[in-house]
Amino acid sequence: MGVNYLVLAFTGIYLAGTFGYYKYAMKKGIEFRYRPIQLLAVAVLFLFALYGIIVGKQFF
Known part of the structure; x- marks a missing residue:
């Protein structure tokens, strides 16, 4: 589950910076x-x- 948080953090920072x-x-x-x-992507x-x-599954 920790990987999901890591991916969410880095992609969120990237999208916020892009915006x-x-x-x-x-x-x-x-x-x-x-x-x-x-x-x-x-x-x-x-x-x-x-x-x-949200659903508690790890996709990455």
Whole structure:
């Protein structure tokens, strides 16, 4: 179960940082350089870890 928390923490930090950079890029008018498929993969990992914590199963 500890791995789910670890994956959730790291993907949460990554997604929060990406969102912060997105807001900064829009404010400054610069290009947002992240790839959508990469963000989608990280979001899916976040959701799997969250689901694993909720139901008590380890997916990773």
